[in-house]
Every structure is written in C-alpha cells, then in structure tokens.
Amino acid sequence: MTAHRALPSHFRDNLRGFFDAQSIAVIGTFREGWFGGSVVITSLFNAGYKGKIYPIHPTHKEVHGLRVYPTVSDIQGGIDLAILMINAQHVPQVLRECAEKDVKAVIVVADGFAERDQRGVLLQREIVDIAHRSGMRIIGPNTAGIVNTTNGLNMCPYDAGYYKLRKGSVAICAQTGMTNPQAFPYHDLRFGVSKICDFGNKCDVDECDLLEYLEEDPATSVISMYLESIAQGRRFLEVASRVTRKKPVLLLKSGKSQEGARASASHTGSLAMDDRIFEAVCAQAGALRLERFNDLFEIPKVFAYQPLPQGNRMAIITITGGVGVLSIDEGANYGLALSTLSPRTREFLNDIFPNLGEIPVDIGPPAAAIKDFPSRYPEIFNAVMADEHVDCLFNILWVDHIGRLVELYETVYKQIKDTYQKPMVTWLYGPNMAYVDELRQRMEELGFPVFPDPETSIRALGMALRFRNLTPRN
Amino acid sequence: MTAHRALPSHFRDNLRGFFDAQSIAVIGTFREGWFGGSVVITSLFNAGYKGKIYPIHPTHKEVHGLRVYPTVSDIQGGIDLAILMINAQHVPQVLRECAEKDVKAVIVVADGFAERDQRGVLLQREIVDIAHRSGMRIIGPNTAGIVNTTNGLNMCPYDAGYYKLRKGSVAICAQTGMTNPQAFPYHDLRFGVSKICDFGNKCDVDECDLLEYLEEDPATSVISMYLESIAQGRRFLEVASRVTRKKPVLLLKSGKSQEGARASASHTGSLAMDDRIFEAVCAQAGALRLERFNDLFEIPKVFAYQPLPQGNRMAIITITGGVGVLSIDEGANYGLALSTLSPRTREFLNDIFPNLGEIPVDIGPPAAAIKDFPSRYPEIFNAVMADEHVDCLFNILWVDHIGRLVELYETVYKQIKDTYQKPMVTWLYGPNMAYVDELRQRMEELGFPVFPDPETSIRALGMALRFRNLTPRN
CATH class of the missing domain: 3.40.50.261 (Succinyl-CoA synthetase domains)
Incomplete structure (x- = not known):
C-alpha cells in the first residue's frame, strides 16, 4: 500500500514513539468532564507518568498546573507523541502542524472518518497522506487510546475513575474501545497487563504493526487481540507466523456472519475477510482463535502465569x-x-x-x-x-x-x-x-x-x- | 420396565407426594454439622415449611424441640415423604419400614449405589424392587434433595447457609447436586425458582416423571434441566413433545464425547445416549439444547420474565x-x-x-x-x-x-x-x-x-x- 511497509524495524521504532514517549502533546478541550485533554493529563499524572506533558489549546493559559501552548509549534523541545481530541474536520490541519514539528506518533481520537460516510473516507485518506509524507505514524482515528503500564503512559481520553493498572505481561489490543480502561474494570483484575491499544479505524497502525512491536516488547508474554478485519492478509500471515514462535497470539474476530461483516463496515470502515479464509490464516500462522468476548480477558491468564x-x-x-x-x-x-x-x-x-x-x-x-x-x-x-x-x-x-x-x-x-x-x-x-x-x-x-x-x-x-x-x- | 410406567397420572400424584408433602420423616444423623437430619430440619424451619416434621433416630429423644421417633412405625399419623441420610447398606431395611408405614415418596441421599461398583448396582436394584412392590417412588439415590419454594419445602441435606429462596417460575432439575442450594448461590439470584430437584442416579423417578409433574405445576413456567443420560428414549420423546407445547424445556446434556460418556457411568451409573441421537430427539421433541453449565441459570430468565x-x-x-x-x-x-x-x-x-x-x-x-x-x-x-x-x-x-x-x-x-x-x-x-x-x-x-x-x-x-x-x- 505504501513504501514504508518495507521497513519493519522502522515500524517498531515508530510504535516505541507511542508506548515509550518521553514527551506528549495533549491537544483538545480542557474543560472538566469525563472526556478530553483534562482527563488525559489527570490519567498520566495519576498513573505515574514521568515524561513531559504539553497541553495545547488556543486560549487556555494553564491546566492542572501545566503551561498551555497555543500550538505545537510554540513548544521549545521535541514532541514524541501527540493525542488529538478535536473534531474530525480540524484533524488534518493540526496533523500538518505536528508534521512540521516532526512529531512521529499521533493518536487521533475523533470519529467521523471512514466509519461514518464518504466524506469521512476522504478525510481519512487525507490524514494518511499527511502521515506518509512526513514519516508520522497514526493510531486511529476513532480510537480510545493506548496504555503502557511500564511507564504510566495511560492515554485514555475517557475517565475510567482509576489510573494505575496492575503491571503484567498480557497485551490487549482491539479494533474497539471495549478493552480500554473506561470500558473494562482492569483495577478489579488480579492479572496484570503490559499494553492496551485500541487501533480504531487503523488507518495506519494496524494489527501487524502492533504484533511486530509486541514481539519485541520484553514486558509482553501473551497477546490478546480483537479484530473486525485483517488489513493485509499476506503480511498478517508472515508477521503472525513469526510472533507465534515466541509468544501466543490469541485472536477474537467478529464479522463471521455476512450480517456481522456488513456491520463491521459501518463500525470501523473495515472490509471483513471471509471467515473461512481467516480461519485458514489463523491455523497457518499459529494464532489461537478465541470464541467469546470475555475470552479476551480470561484465556491470556493461563499463558501469563502458568x-x-x-x-x-x-x-x-x-x-x-x-x-x-x-x-x-x-x-x-x-x-x-x-x-x-x-x-x-x-x-x-x-x-x-x-x-x-x-x-x-x-x-x-x-x-x-x-x-x-x-x-x-x-x-x-x-x-x-x-x-x-x-x-x-x-x-x-x-x-x-x-x-x-x-x-x-x-x-x-x-x-x-x-x-x-x-x-x-x-x-x-x-x-x-x-x-x-x-x-x-x-x-x-x-x-x-x-x-x-x-x-x-x-x-x-x-x-x-x-x-x-x-x-x-x- | 415396570408395570406402573403405564399410569402417568399416578406418577404425577406420587411426585406431589414429594413436592407437596404435608408430613416428612427425616431419617439420619442429628449431630450438629453441615450435613444430615439437623440441617434438613433447620432448613425446613427457616424456609417456612408448615407441615409436620418427624425426626427418626434409634437413640435421640429431641432435636430442635421436636420429639424424635426410633422408627417410622412409631409415628402415629401418616407420612407423605421420607428423606434417608443413612449409609447405603442400611437403606433397604429402612425402605422396607417406610413401605410398611405406607410412605409413598422417599428421597435417598446416600451414595455408594450403581455409580460405585457392582455391589452398588445390586443394592440399587434391591431398593427399586422394594419401591415397586409397595407403589413407593424414590428420588435418588446419590441425590442432594429437592426444593419447593411455594411451601418452604427446602429438603437439601447440606447446609447452604440460606433457606428462603425467591419464589419464581423457573424449575431447575439436574442429574447432579450442582444446581441445589448448597452449590449455587440462589439467594444472590434476582430471579425466582419454583422447584429444584437433583434426581441423582434416578433409579426410579427420572426426567420424564419430573417433566410430567412440572407440566402440570402451576408455579412453573420454564424448565431447565441437566442430564447425563435419558432413561427411556421413547417415553422422553413422547413426554417432552407434550410438555414443550406448554412450557419451554431447556436441556444441557453431558457425555457428548466418548470420554465424557464413560465418565457419566462412574458418576451416576448412567449409560449415555449417542449424542447425535440425543440431538435428534431434542429437535423432534422441541426441547431447546443449552451449551454451557451457566446457561442452566441464565437462559431461563428470558422465558420467565419476558x-x-x-x-x-x-x-x-x-x-x-x-x-x-x-x-x-x-x-x-x-x-x-x-x-x-x-x-x-x-x-x-x-x-x-x-x-x-x-x-x-x-x-x-x-x-x-x-x-x-x-x-x-x-x-x-x-x-x-x-x-x-x-x-x-x-x-x-x-x-x-x-x-x-x-x-x-x-x-x-x-x-x-x-x-x-x-x-x-x-x-x-x-x-x-x-x-x-x-x-x-x-x-x-x-x-x-x-x-x-x-x-x-x-x-x-x-x-x-x-x-x-x-x-x-x-
């Protein structure tokens, strides 16, 4: 699809820009509430994140004791990661500013892209173009963010009411926000997690990129994943075959039925793969297919601790x-x-x-x-x-x-x-x-x-x- | 198998002797503990049972304020139901005493019958003979008892720590004690039950008798059942076909696999039916097949309340x-x-x-x-x-x-x-x-x-x- 697909090590480096970010630009609204920049900053603080945090807003001056910058260009130091909690139509412009600032990792939370309508499809194509031209990687759009328990990077735009997640070796990634802290009671879980990621519409970072990153992630011993689609079948087969030699990859995939497949399209704009093909790919790649939603949280336990x-x-x-x-x-x-x-x-x-x-x-x-x-x-x-x-x-x-x-x-x-x-x-x-x-x-x-x-x-x-x-x- | 199989109304009357018993003989040990006669009496009291209770023991004089009788023959009035919590080898003799007293319904709790060994098979045959000769019906052996929430008849020989179950229209019957109060937290359930029955080895009363009784039970609107075997295939087909015209019959059956079928034999002495035949019987009878253990408690809710x-x-x-x-x-x-x-x-x-x-x-x-x-x-x-x-x-x-x-x-x-x-x-x-x-x-x-x-x-x-x-x- 694009040239940089040929550089897997480059991808992994880029995903480190997400999970190991030392400096974060938080771009969005900062009014008090259950969603947005204020929530992200509170979460990062309470999860023990030690890196730099730069709130970005055109008019605010200070948020949670932090200086607010009008744009990313106004920040002196470098930015590893930006999270965008702004309306879809403003995303391209802010992405361009991020590109100019040489930000290499951006989480786009907004919905209203390929999952919505034809205009959204075009908008999504536009942001992918911006990313590809500048070597930037995007998680999303239409994502509930990511978590790294190793460094307290809790980047969930919705307030979950808890912040520190137990550290452990289970990575949970999904094409839905249903596995992120605002949806699942991780603080009641007696098993620890390493990473959480909602790749949303996966306009750029997809399950293969995640798998390659998690393959090398020393904190992760088992990967539990929910998919509505496979972005690139051949690459998935190649990557999953390699990863499953080291770590179990557990996969729940929806869209088994024709009706389910149609609904996927309107949820994350995905084109679902024929389920028999997916089954064959899993078998060949050594990926273990899960059967039910709760399996995502239950089955990894046996791998992580036994x-x-x-x-x-x-x-x-x-x-x-x-x-x-x-x-x-x-x-x-x-x-x-x-x-x-x-x-x-x-x-x-x-x-x-x-x-x-x-x-x-x-x-x-x-x-x-x-x-x-x-x-x-x-x-x-x-x-x-x-x-x-x-x-x-x-x-x-x-x-x-x-x-x-x-x-x-x-x-x-x-x-x-x-x-x-x-x-x-x-x-x-x-x-x-x-x-x-x-x-x-x-x-x-x-x-x-x-x-x-x-x-x-x-x-x-x-x-x-x-x-x-x-x-x-x- | 026996003559009285031809008299279904007679069966139903007999099962009323279990669930609607007005007088109960409790036969067994009365030492304090988590099992036995003392537990049954406490349960009956606390569940609000209003009938007569006669504890039977050779040496005790009084239990929970009730006079203890040496044998059932010493009781003046009639006995509808006896529960036997004595060792297997003593069961035939006490059953004979019950027969002489014209007790028509007996729950045999003891294990060590057909599920154990060849001696147990013979012992089980002996008690069936006693029952048939006297027109007595037996639930068990190897049963954890029965419950009727309508009249406070909580006949569970194991202490569950709670006694009153919420009244409702779900009947739960099983070839295991796993659905009885000592095993399942019914007091946490927000849906009510009508009857509970563990038919254990079902040497006499089986799923067909239960179905016929529950068919006519006004308190029951849905039947949830766990089986390891079908005692009489043809009768099951006939009875279930009739019952499912009035009430849903939900069935979970184990022994799908050959290994599972073998294990059934040592659990309740059952000969399992080939699963494909069972599937066909369910389809023809209109019984709805459950897939998982928890379904026994979950699926009936939609029938009972929607x-x-x-x-x-x-x-x-x-x-x-x-x-x-x-x-x-x-x-x-x-x-x-x-x-x-x-x-x-x-x-x-x-x-x-x-x-x-x-x-x-x-x-x-x-x-x-x-x-x-x-x-x-x-x-x-x-x-x-x-x-x-x-x-x-x-x-x-x-x-x-x-x-x-x-x-x-x-x-x-x-x-x-x-x-x-x-x-x-x-x-x-x-x-x-x-x-x-x-x-x-x-x-x-x-x-x-x-x-x-x-x-x-x-x-x-x-x-x-x-x-x-x-x-x-x-």
Missing part, C-alpha cells in the same frame, strides 16, 4: 461429578484426554477412599465421609499433580457457606507454587459468592488462574496445549 | 460498535436477523444524530457529542422499541466510573415495563463493577434479564425465538 502443558493428559479433581463430565466433553474439543493415573497413584488414592483413584478424581464422596478430609486433601492433590501420567490439572473446588476451607485451599496452592512444571486451572463454586470471590482473589494473587465457568477453564488449558503443539515449528 | 418474540427481527442499541458486530454474528446462529428500522424511525434517529438510524443503533457517538444526551436517550430507546420492524431488542449499556446514568437507565426501564410486547435482553459493562452490579440488580428487580456477556444475551433471545417457532405445532 507453564505450558508438556502433553495432552489432563487430570480433573472435582467435588462434583456432573461438572467433571461436562469438562471432559469440553476437553475433547481441544484434544485434551482424561489421564489414567499411574498404578501407584491409583493405589494410594483408593487406599484413602474406594474408587478415589478413578478418573475424574471425585473428592465429593470422601469429603462427605472422611472425618479428617481436610488433612488428607493436600495428599490427594499432590499425588495427582505429581503423577507422571498427568500433564495438566483442572481443579474444581466447592467453597461452603461459611468459607470453611478457604485457608486450607490457599495454603495448598501456596505450597505447590513453582513445585510442578504443569499448568493448573481452577473453577470455584458455592452457595455464598462472597467466599467464592475471596478464594478466587487469593488464588489469583498467587498466580493461579481461576475461571468463571468450567468450560472457560478447560478452554484455557486447551489453548495452552494448542500453543505447546505449535512450538516445535521452525 | 414475552416471546413475534418474529426474528432483532434490534441492537449499543454504545460499543465492536460488541454490536459480535452480537450480530451470534444472532445469525439462531436465525435472528438484524432489523432494518422503518423509514420513520430512521428519519427520527438521524435527526438526532447523523447515521443514528443505521443498524446496529450506535449511541456511542451521540453520547459523546450531544450535550443533552441523557434527555434524548429515552426517545431513542422508545423509537427503536416501538418500531414495527423490531421483534426483540438487545440493549447494551455502559455504566461509567461514578454510575452517572444508573438512575436514568432504571427510570427508562421502569417506564417501558409492560409497554411493549417484545422481549428485551441487556448487557452492561463499565470500569467499575460495583455500579455495573448495582444497575444489573435494579433492572433484574424490574423483571428485565441482564446477562454476563454479549453472547449469552443473544443466545437467550435466540432460544426464545426457537421456542416461539415451535408453538404453532399441534
């Missing part, structure tokens, strides 16, 4: 037989096979309670029948986890109405942390959500992912297995 | 374009087509904001751009809901970090209650879960179901459409 399974033999320890069976069904979709425990483990478990060594390991009956069950539980758990026939574990626990075994379960998890090089996923249930949530939080603080339902738990293990089976590629 | 759609034209009002597209994809799986609004509505909406009349109706741009958006929102909402091209609505709302529009949205829902004979489902999101939960509770109190993710919201509408399309059958 080792990969070294085989497909799954053990299930459950206090409910019914959900055990459902889980086996779901596992079969991903090639996860219920492990037959080794003779030694079976004997050990059957000595504790009749048939306990069968699969799934149903601790329901012994929990009801054995008086000292709490002291036996760690032995049962460790015997299964240590079994050489077991590659991964799905652990189902019941939390009773007074949270009786919360301490015990937490202690067991604490003790086995880093003991077994096997992934474990957990689902909790019980009659009192307060205790279920309490235990979930404690386990996730220890780095053990807990999922909201049995099927998602299994899907996370299944995705981990799929990624493991990719890695021998050359 | 009218059926009169057609497949779905409108979506969304503040996020991305999720709008995902929703269209999901809807296509169920034959839900995105509605094109009538010219009048389009004109009205486009006058409020450019392109607002397009589909899905994206209120994101006007919400950001129009100063008096809160006062326009009700007009937008009502215009879409009233449109004669719209049969049902998926409403997506964003709750900001200070819960600003919670009151507005609640007011709009309050105002339209009973105005439109069209079903509406809602998904809420936002950066602060406390406000999201607050609004969800308020909306569900008004009878508008709110779902935990976009896909489940759409699936609920899709299931309602499927049921609607069944109803013209004769």
Whole structure:
C-alpha cells in the first residue's frame, strides 16, 4: 500500500514513539468532564507518568498546573507523541502542524472518518497522506487510546475513575474501545497487563504493526487481540507466523456472519475477510482463535502465569461429578484426554477412599465421609499433580457457606507454587459468592488462574496445549 | 420396565407426594454439622415449611424441640415423604419400614449405589424392587434433595447457609447436586425458582416423571434441566413433545464425547445416549439444547420474565460498535436477523444524530457529542422499541466510573415495563463493577434479564425465538 511497509524495524521504532514517549502533546478541550485533554493529563499524572506533558489549546493559559501552548509549534523541545481530541474536520490541519514539528506518533481520537460516510473516507485518506509524507505514524482515528503500564503512559481520553493498572505481561489490543480502561474494570483484575491499544479505524497502525512491536516488547508474554478485519492478509500471515514462535497470539474476530461483516463496515470502515479464509490464516500462522468476548480477558491468564502443558493428559479433581463430565466433553474439543493415573497413584488414592483413584478424581464422596478430609486433601492433590501420567490439572473446588476451607485451599496452592512444571486451572463454586470471590482473589494473587465457568477453564488449558503443539515449528 | 410406567397420572400424584408433602420423616444423623437430619430440619424451619416434621433416630429423644421417633412405625399419623441420610447398606431395611408405614415418596441421599461398583448396582436394584412392590417412588439415590419454594419445602441435606429462596417460575432439575442450594448461590439470584430437584442416579423417578409433574405445576413456567443420560428414549420423546407445547424445556446434556460418556457411568451409573441421537430427539421433541453449565441459570430468565418474540427481527442499541458486530454474528446462529428500522424511525434517529438510524443503533457517538444526551436517550430507546420492524431488542449499556446514568437507565426501564410486547435482553459493562452490579440488580428487580456477556444475551433471545417457532405445532 505504501513504501514504508518495507521497513519493519522502522515500524517498531515508530510504535516505541507511542508506548515509550518521553514527551506528549495533549491537544483538545480542557474543560472538566469525563472526556478530553483534562482527563488525559489527570490519567498520566495519576498513573505515574514521568515524561513531559504539553497541553495545547488556543486560549487556555494553564491546566492542572501545566503551561498551555497555543500550538505545537510554540513548544521549545521535541514532541514524541501527540493525542488529538478535536473534531474530525480540524484533524488534518493540526496533523500538518505536528508534521512540521516532526512529531512521529499521533493518536487521533475523533470519529467521523471512514466509519461514518464518504466524506469521512476522504478525510481519512487525507490524514494518511499527511502521515506518509512526513514519516508520522497514526493510531486511529476513532480510537480510545493506548496504555503502557511500564511507564504510566495511560492515554485514555475517557475517565475510567482509576489510573494505575496492575503491571503484567498480557497485551490487549482491539479494533474497539471495549478493552480500554473506561470500558473494562482492569483495577478489579488480579492479572496484570503490559499494553492496551485500541487501533480504531487503523488507518495506519494496524494489527501487524502492533504484533511486530509486541514481539519485541520484553514486558509482553501473551497477546490478546480483537479484530473486525485483517488489513493485509499476506503480511498478517508472515508477521503472525513469526510472533507465534515466541509468544501466543490469541485472536477474537467478529464479522463471521455476512450480517456481522456488513456491520463491521459501518463500525470501523473495515472490509471483513471471509471467515473461512481467516480461519485458514489463523491455523497457518499459529494464532489461537478465541470464541467469546470475555475470552479476551480470561484465556491470556493461563499463558501469563502458568507453564505450558508438556502433553495432552489432563487430570480433573472435582467435588462434583456432573461438572467433571461436562469438562471432559469440553476437553475433547481441544484434544485434551482424561489421564489414567499411574498404578501407584491409583493405589494410594483408593487406599484413602474406594474408587478415589478413578478418573475424574471425585473428592465429593470422601469429603462427605472422611472425618479428617481436610488433612488428607493436600495428599490427594499432590499425588495427582505429581503423577507422571498427568500433564495438566483442572481443579474444581466447592467453597461452603461459611468459607470453611478457604485457608486450607490457599495454603495448598501456596505450597505447590513453582513445585510442578504443569499448568493448573481452577473453577470455584458455592452457595455464598462472597467466599467464592475471596478464594478466587487469593488464588489469583498467587498466580493461579481461576475461571468463571468450567468450560472457560478447560478452554484455557486447551489453548495452552494448542500453543505447546505449535512450538516445535521452525 | 415396570408395570406402573403405564399410569402417568399416578406418577404425577406420587411426585406431589414429594413436592407437596404435608408430613416428612427425616431419617439420619442429628449431630450438629453441615450435613444430615439437623440441617434438613433447620432448613425446613427457616424456609417456612408448615407441615409436620418427624425426626427418626434409634437413640435421640429431641432435636430442635421436636420429639424424635426410633422408627417410622412409631409415628402415629401418616407420612407423605421420607428423606434417608443413612449409609447405603442400611437403606433397604429402612425402605422396607417406610413401605410398611405406607410412605409413598422417599428421597435417598446416600451414595455408594450403581455409580460405585457392582455391589452398588445390586443394592440399587434391591431398593427399586422394594419401591415397586409397595407403589413407593424414590428420588435418588446419590441425590442432594429437592426444593419447593411455594411451601418452604427446602429438603437439601447440606447446609447452604440460606433457606428462603425467591419464589419464581423457573424449575431447575439436574442429574447432579450442582444446581441445589448448597452449590449455587440462589439467594444472590434476582430471579425466582419454583422447584429444584437433583434426581441423582434416578433409579426410579427420572426426567420424564419430573417433566410430567412440572407440566402440570402451576408455579412453573420454564424448565431447565441437566442430564447425563435419558432413561427411556421413547417415553422422553413422547413426554417432552407434550410438555414443550406448554412450557419451554431447556436441556444441557453431558457425555457428548466418548470420554465424557464413560465418565457419566462412574458418576451416576448412567449409560449415555449417542449424542447425535440425543440431538435428534431434542429437535423432534422441541426441547431447546443449552451449551454451557451457566446457561442452566441464565437462559431461563428470558422465558420467565419476558414475552416471546413475534418474529426474528432483532434490534441492537449499543454504545460499543465492536460488541454490536459480535452480537450480530451470534444472532445469525439462531436465525435472528438484524432489523432494518422503518423509514420513520430512521428519519427520527438521524435527526438526532447523523447515521443514528443505521443498524446496529450506535449511541456511542451521540453520547459523546450531544450535550443533552441523557434527555434524548429515552426517545431513542422508545423509537427503536416501538418500531414495527423490531421483534426483540438487545440493549447494551455502559455504566461509567461514578454510575452517572444508573438512575436514568432504571427510570427508562421502569417506564417501558409492560409497554411493549417484545422481549428485551441487556448487557452492561463499565470500569467499575460495583455500579455495573448495582444497575444489573435494579433492572433484574424490574423483571428485565441482564446477562454476563454479549453472547449469552443473544443466545437467550435466540432460544426464545426457537421456542416461539415451535408453538404453532399441534
């Protein structure tokens, strides 16, 4: 499409201009409210951003104690990144000023471009031309911004009410603002994120650029992405194939149905790819396809905090037989096979309670029948986890109405942390959500992912297995 | 299998002996704890049960102020229902005593029957024989009991920590204890239930008996059921076909995979049906197949509290374009087509904001751009809901970090209650879960179901459409 597509290292450098910006021009309205320049500056301050911040406004003099400049040209020093929160029709002129000032990274928040109408298509083409002529990169338009938790760069134009996000290794990028701080309660998340990016209409920076940047980003170990379209199929195949050798790439794509594809066009001006082609591209590139919106936030947890399974033999320890069976069904979709425990483990478990060594390991009956069950539980758990026939574990626990075994379960998890090089996923249930949530939080603080339902738990293990089976590629 | 299978009305009468029991014998241990007779009596008291309760124990004299009888034979009056919380090997003898006392309904809680081993298979056969000879019906063995919210009959042998369940029209029955009060937080549910039943190994009372009983139960309008197997395929087809003419029957079945089917056998001793046959039976019977465990509790809400759609034209009002597209994809799986609004509505909406009349109706741009958006929102909402091209609505709302529009949205829902004979489902999101939960509770109190993710919201509408399309059958 344009000449600089041939220079991938150049792209990565340019995206560093976004995420590692040392100086930022904030261009837009500064009236108090839930949107705009005032919000961005507050967010940067509260997130601990240490770089320079230059508010730009024709008439204001001071904002949040910062001097306001009439235009970017009035700033003495260099500008790494500008964020534009102005009406679409004013964007080209301000972009030209940014180009003159040699700003190399610009976030265009305004909507009313290719997603709106033919006039918007032309306007979008105009800003791309400005960018290409000056070597500037654009994220957007129609974007809710970006976040880098490493340096406190929280560039969300909408007030989320919280600012510091937990640092972690999950990068979440989307062709929608739905994964940005104003939409998703990241402060309730017990797993940390590295980067967030809404590439909006992706008139310039697209999923391939992001993938190339995240490939080299040491803070990111897993990439979770929502797409309505693939900008350049061939390049995507090439880039994703390379990135997935290092890091899992999880992809949710809408527009599966013809009606969905049509709606994409009016949301971000995207031309959707035939879903069968997309499926084939994912398979060839080693990208793991997500199924549901919440997967974007749930599935990465297993990659960020657990080792990969070294085989497909799954053990299930459950206090409910019914959900055990459902889980086996779901596992079969991903090639996860219920492990037959080794003779030694079976004997050990059957000595504790009749048939306990069968699969799934149903601790329901012994929990009801054995008086000292709490002291036996760690032995049962460790015997299964240590079994050489077991590659991964799905652990189902019941939390009773007074949270009786919360301490015990937490202690067991604490003790086995880093003991077994096997992934474990957990689902909790019980009659009192307060205790279920309490235990979930404690386990996730220890780095053990807990999922909201049995099927998602299994899907996370299944995705981990799929990624493991990719890695021998050359 | 047995002679009394020919007498369906007799079955129904017998199941009334369970759910409408006026006198109950509670047989088992009465030591304080989280399981057993003491728990059942406490639950019955606290749930407001007004019938007679007779604790049975060989040595105890008094429990919770009630006189304890050594055996059921020592009780003067009649006994409608007995619950047995004793070890498996003692069950036949106590059942015989119940038979002599002419008890017609018995819940056998003990495990260690057909799900355990060959000895258990024989034991289970023995208790079935006792029952058949005396015209007694058995729920179980290996069951977590039953609940009837109409009369406070909360017969759960495990302490759930709460007793009164909200009355409503959803019956939840399962071949697992996972849907009983000790496992599921019904007290957090804002939708009421009519009956709960775990039929365990279903040695006698099975899903067909339950369906026939619930068919006639005036308190039940929708039936949500988890099965590992179908006891009698032909009878199921016949009964389900009849029931689904009156009430939706939602079915989740495990054992889809071969491995899952094997595990069923050791959970409840069931022989699983080939999944393709089950699929065909469901289709022929008009039963609606659920996909996930949580569906058991989520999908019934749309049937219990919303009218059926009169057609497949779905409108979506969304503040996020991305999720709008995902929703269209999901809807296509169920034959839900995105509605094109009538010219009048389009004109009205486009006058409020450019392109607002397009589909899905994206209120994101006007919400950001129009100063008096809160006062326009009700007009937008009502215009879409009233449109004669719209049969049902998926409403997506964003709750900001200070819960600003919670009151507005609640007011709009309050105002339209009973105005439109069209079903509406809602998904809420936002950066602060406390406000999201607050609004969800308020909306569900008004009878508008709110779902935990976009896909489940759409699936609920899709299931309602499927049921609607069944109803013209004769």
